[in-house]
Amino acid sequence: MAKNDLLGASLWDAYSNKVTTLMNNPQHQGEISEAEAEARGNQLIVADFGAESCGDAVRLYWEIDPKTDKIVNSKFKSFGCGTAIASSDVMTDLCIGKTVDEAVKITNIDVEFALRDDPDTPAVPPQKMHCSVMAYDVIKKAAGLYKGVDPESFEEEIIVCECARVSLGTLKEVIKLNDLKTVEQITDYTKAGGFCKSCIKPGGHEAREYYLVDILADTRREMDEEKMKAAADAGTSGKFEEMTLVQQIKAVDAIVDENVRQFLVMDGGDMEVIDIKTGDEYIDIYIRYLGACNGCASSSTGTLYAIESTLKEKLSQKIRVLPI
Amino acid sequence: MQVYLDNNATTMTDPAVVEAMQPFFSEIYGNPNSLHKFGTASHPALRNAMNQLYSAINAADEDDIVITSCATESNNWVLKSVWVDHILNGDKNHIVTSEVEHPAILSTCKFLEEQGVKVTYLPVNDQGIVEAHTVKSFITEKTALVTIMWASNETGMIFPIKEIGEICKEKGVLFHTDGVQAVGKIPVDLQDVHVDFMSMSAHKFHGPKGVGALYIKNSQPLTPLMHGGEHMGGRRSGTLNVPYIVGMGKAIELATENIEEKMASIRAKRDRLEDALLELPDTFVVGDRENRTPNTILISIKGVEGEGMLWDLNNTQIGASTGSACASEDLEANSVMLAIGADNELAHTGIRLSLSRFTTDAEIDYTIAQFKNAVARLRAISSSYAIQKPTKGGEALECELHHH
Numbered sequence: 001m002a003k004n005d006l007l008g009a010s011l012w013d014a015y016s017n018k019v020t021t022l023m024n025n026p027q028h029q030g031e032i033s034e035a036e037a038e039a040r041g042n043q044l045i046v047a048d049f050g051a052e053s054c055g056d057a058v059r060l061y062w063e064i065d066p067k068t069d070k071i072v073n074s075k076f077k078s079f080g081c082g083t084a085i086a087s088s089d090v091m092t093d094l095c096i097g098k099t100v101d102e103a104v105k106i107t108n109i110d111v112e113f114a115l116r117d118d119p120d121t122p123a124v125p126p127q128k129m130h131c132s133v134m135a136y137d138v139i140k141k142a143a144g145l146y147k148g149v150d151p152e153s154f155e156e157e158i159i160v161c162e163c164a165r166v167s168l169g170t171l172k173e174v175i176k177l178n179d180l181k182t183v184e185q186i187t188d189y190t191k192a193g194g195f196c197k198s199c200i201k202p203g204g205h206e207a208r209e210y211y212l213v214d215i216l217a218d219t220r221r222e223m224d225e226e227k228m229k230a231a232a233d234a235g236t237s238g239k240f241e242e243m244t245l246v247q248q249i250k251a252v253d254a255i256v257d258e259n260v261r262q263f264l265v266m267d268g269g270d271m272e273v274i275d276i277k278t279g280d281e282y283i284d285i286y287i288r289y290l291g292a293c294n295g296c297a298s299s300s301t302g303t304l305y306a307i308e309s310t311l312k313e314k315l316s317q318k319i320r321v322l323p324i
Numbered sequence: 325m326q327v328y329l330d331n332n333a334t335t336m337t338d339p340a341v342v343e344a345m346q347p348f349f350s351e352i353y354g355n356p357n358s359l360h361k362f363g364t365a366s367h368p369a370l371r372n373a374m375n376q377l378y379s380a381i382n383a384a385d386e387d388d389i390v391i392t393s394c395a396t397e398s399n400n401w402v403l404k405s406v407w408v409d410h411i412l413n414g415d416k417n418h419i420v421t422s423e424v425e426h427p428a429i430l431s432t433c434k435f436l437e438e439q440g441v442k443v444t445y446l447p448v449n450d451q452g453i454v455e456a457h458t459v460k461s462f463i464t465e466k467t468a469l470v471t472i473m474w475a476s477n478e479t480g481m482i483f484p485i486k487e488i489g490e491i492c493k494e495k496g497v498l499f500h501t502d503g504v505q506a507v508g509k510i511p512v513d514l515q516d517v518h519v520d521f522m523s524m525s526a527h528k529f530h531g532p533k534g535v536g537a538l539y540i541k542n543s544q545p546l547t548p549l550m551h552g553g554e555h556m557g558g559r560r561s562g563t564l565n566v567p568y569i570v571g572m573g574k575a576i577e578l579a580t581e582n583i584e585e586k587m588a589s590i591r592a593k594r595d596r597l598e599d600a601l602l603e604l605p606d607t608f609v610v611g612d613r614e615n616r617t618p619n620t621i622l623i624s625i626k627g628v629e630g631e632g633m634l635w636d637l638n639n640t641q642i643g644a645s646t647g648s649a650c651a652s653e654d655l656e657a658n659s660v661m662l663a664i665g666a667d668n669e670l671a672h673t674g675i676r677l678s679l680s681r682f683t684t685d686a687e688i689d690y691t692i693a694q695f696k697n698a699v700a701r702l703r704a705i706s707s708s709y710a711i712q713k714p715t716k717g718g719e720a721l722e723c724e725l726h727h728h
Contacts (some may be wrong), residue, residue, distance in 0.1 A: 012635070023635065029705045047714055048720035055629065055672040057720065059707040077707035081631035085705060126538045145715050 015083065018090075023082035028092035029076040032061040033320035041065075042072060046145050049138035054206075056131070060138045062095065062103075069099045069165060078121050083124050083131040090114045091135035103142040104154050108132040109165055129163040130206075136162075160210045162277045163195035168210060174187035175219045180222040183212050187314030240316040242277070250277045252285060255314045258305050272306075274324060285311065288298045299323065326641035327687040331528075332477050332505060332678035333645055337571070338530040339677045340481060340591050344574040348567035357555065364450035367568045377537065380576040381503075382513040388540040388561045398538035399471075400547040401560075402500045403432045406469045408547050410498075411441055413637070416468035422446045423504060423663045425473055426502055427578045442466070451611050452479040452664040452708070456487035463491070469498045473523075474506035478482060478660040478676060481611040482510065489518035502642040503539075504528055507580035509617040512586065512654025518569045521546070530680070531575030535568035579681075586681050591618035593688050594679050598623075600692040604699055610674075619679040622660075625699055626673060627708030633675050636698035642691055645676040652674025662716065 002070065015023075039046035042063045048055040057080065063073040074095045076088040091111050095103045111132040115123035138150075144151035149193050157167040174180065174189050183201075187194045198204040201213045226323050228244065240251060264270050269292035277284045287307070293299050300323065308321040328336065348369065354362030356370060377389050392398045403419070410416045421433055423445045433443045444462045446454050463470065470492050475482045485501055492499035500521040506512050508529025514522065521652075522539040526532055540546060552561025579586075592627050598609055598621050606626035625633065630646035631678055637644050662671050677691075714720075 012638075026705060033712050043714075044715070045718070046714045047718040048707070048714045051720050052629075052672060052708055053625070057707045059710050059714065063714065077710040078705055079627060079707050080629050082635045084629075085632065141718060145718050231721055271374065 007198040009125055011125055016115055016121065016123040017113050018117055019083060019086045019123050022086035022089045026085055026089040028075050028089050029077070032063050032073060032075050037063045045142050046139050047145055049134050049141055052079050056084055056134055058084070058134050058138050060142050062142050063187065064100065069101065071095050071098055071103055082132065083128045084134065086115060087111050087132040089140065089297050095139065100143050100146050104138055106136070106139055108136040108166055111135045126195040130198070134164040144315050151172065158210065160212065160215065161192035161199045162189040166190045168194035171215050172219050175216060176223060183216060186212055186216065225274065231297065245276060249273050251315060252311060255311055260309045266292055268291055269296065281318065282320045283316055285319055285321050287321060288324055325687065325691050327691050328643045329677040329679060329691065330643045330645050333679040334527045334533065335530045335680055336682060337532050338575060338578055341531055341571045341575045345528065345567040345571040348570055356566060360676060368562065369570050370566065373569045376573035376577040380580040381539065382508060382515050384515060384538060386542055387514070387653060388543045389557065390538045390540060390556050391564070392536045392538055393501065393534060394536040394559060395523040395525035397549065398536050399428040400432050400503055401538055402521045403471065404549060405547040407436055407441060408499060416466050418442045418464055418466040418468060420443070420459060420462050420467055420470045421442045421444065422472055423449060424448055424452065424476060424660050426477060426504070429471055429502060429625055429640040437551060448663050450664055451615070452476060452481045452660060453483050456484045457560065459488050460491045462496055463495050469495050469500060471500040472618045473502040475510065475617050476660065477505045479610045479622045480617040482615050482617065483521065484516045487687060492516045505617060508576060509619060513582055525574035526575055529575050529579040532568050532574045535565055535572050587618045590681055590683070591678055593685060594619055594621060594681055597621065597677065597688050601695060604696065621677045623675055625675065627706040628699055628702045629672050630674055633698060636702060637694065640694040642694055646674060672677065
């Protein structure tokens with residue numbers, strides 16, 4: 001929220017001239033009948049996407065020359081708002097003259113781009129970006145029907161944000177590479193979640209399979225696990241500086257058990273590790289003497305020196321031992 | 325010609341109201357709380373406005389009508405202060421409301437739920453109203469408040485406020501009604517019905533925006549929402565908004581004098597419009613006319629998406645709504661359509677037309693013609709009316725991934 005957001009946007013004023021022109025007068029609205037296509041020796045493919053109950057529905061007609069796989073004619077019918085009509089119209093226009101294999105590469109981003117008046121100004125406001133997504137979905141469906149394959153087979157990756165076409169793989173990678181901690185950062189880096197906002201969290205414009213909040217949480221958890229695993233590996237390979245605190249305490253205990261404790265116990269004393277603090281120059285190990293060691297003169301001189309030098313030798317030269 | 329048919333969202337301020345307000349900006353501008361003559365100069369007009377308000381809703385002298393900034397404030401005040409008085413500092417923990425209330429009620433209830441209050445959202449019947457016996461069956465010993473709107477902003481349907489009031493009185497539960505869509509549209513008599521609190525807003529009855537009121541029966545206690553100076557008897561602080569209070573008084577007087585006559589005149593135009601639009605095949609209007617505010621039509625047009633229809637109407641200079649003005653930007657299905665159990669398909673095809681006493685017969689004629697043209701154009705584009713069936717396997721499943 002800031003000055004420009006406080007009064008709310010005038011949605012319709014943000015449409016490009018192309019959008020409003022096509023809303024009012026779509027060029028490819030209409031139908032192609034089976035008989036018409038047959039008469040010209042072509043194959044008709046008709047695909048539906050969406051439904052009135054969703055608030056958006058589109059029917060795409062492709063008349064395909066079976067010898068060349070080329071879409072020679074295309075029409076659409078749409079139940080939807082004006083931007084859905086304009087998007088369908090441009091989608092149809094983009095299909096004409098392409099082969100099915102070429103057409104299936106058309107995405108909602110191409111459709112939105114074709115609706116722009118100039119290349120740098122979006123054709124529709126962010127919350128309307130979603131209207132062109134259906135164009136992409138229905139093309140895949142039509143191509144699937146023609147080629148006799150599952151429309152999902154055209155999709156090489158899982159798309160989380162349909163408006164900006166950002167995949168699950170990209171999102172995870174960007175979160176990890178840039179150590180992103182919030183959904184806003186994800187939107188800044190990838191544009192995902194910046195448009196209709198459905199993919200941010202449940203309860204938006206439409207239900208999604210993946211949500212940014214969950215992806216963020218899962219990826220952060222993965223990152224933590226990777227860090228832990230790295231630390232654990234470091235522990236077994238003996239790099240004291242890279243261990244987690246628990247691993248460090250365990251390692252110190254193990255060295256003390258092996259080399260020091262027996263001598264202390266012989267004299268009726270013992271020691272325990274209280275804390276370990278890693279600084280730039282030193283790793284400070286705070287210990288407490290127990291039993292007879294407590295107050296023994298040697299505990300601050302010879303014994304301390306013995307403990308410290310053993311730990312330095314076995315674990316790290318940066319270690320300092322500080323009795324408290 | 326341009327036609328404004330979105331009077332449930334807001335109304336034109338009656339020029340007579342603007343005229344009544346005019347002296348209280350630059351001529352009589354003193355603070356009414358001041359002792360000097362600059363301050364006291366506004367007192368007669370303020371007293372007159374209060375009389376106009378009391379008489380318009382037939383409030384008793386022992387009741388309070390406290391001026392607020394809007395009905396949203398009034399609604400927040402009741403809900404939050406009942407929470408403070410009877411839940412935080414009492415032994416109640418429950419509020420009863422309906423699924424179709426205005427966001428000023430629903431969002432506040434959601435907030436209170438987050439604070440630990442139990443809220444029951446009552447369903448509506450196929451007429452879009454909450455039935456009194458439903459309210460009765462959900463009141464418990466822990467119920468602090470029942471809040472049910474008097475009339476729906478979306479459908480215009482009038483709720484059984486008298487019966488619900490009796491039930492609340494009998495059960496000893498506080499009763500609040502959001503009267504925003506009732507006051508000025510239908511007779512509101514607060515000595516005939518039992519209501520503890522009622523919210524209202526001036527801009528819905530040709531008064532100015534930014535001023536509303538809360539009616540409080542018998543001046544009963546309700547912790548203030550706005551703390552400050554001793555304005556409005558300490559019930560609602562903030563310097564009195566003199567011109568707007570004067571404007572609200574004038575507006576409510578103009579709206580409610582001879583209200584039966586005004587209702588009949590608006591209703592005749594509304595019914596004519598409704599009958600004409602229902603000549604279109606595959607359409608229906610929500611709710612029985614006899615039990616509806618006389619200015620409202622919520623019509624569903626098969627195959628025509630609501631926002632697309634608004635666009636076409638706007639192109640012909642007609643202003644309408646897809647339901648709630650608050651909802652028209654967030655692409656949601658009409659929540660009232662869903663709540664009344666209308667087919668999911670129809671939730672996106674609702675268009676609300678709301679008239680006012682300024683709507684003319686010529687405007688109705690123009691609207692009928694333009695509306696029919698728009699439906700014809702959009703149905704010609706609509707996939708719902710396409711003839712050629714999809715290729716086998718190309719049919720859409722009901723709402724695939726894209727659903728609300």
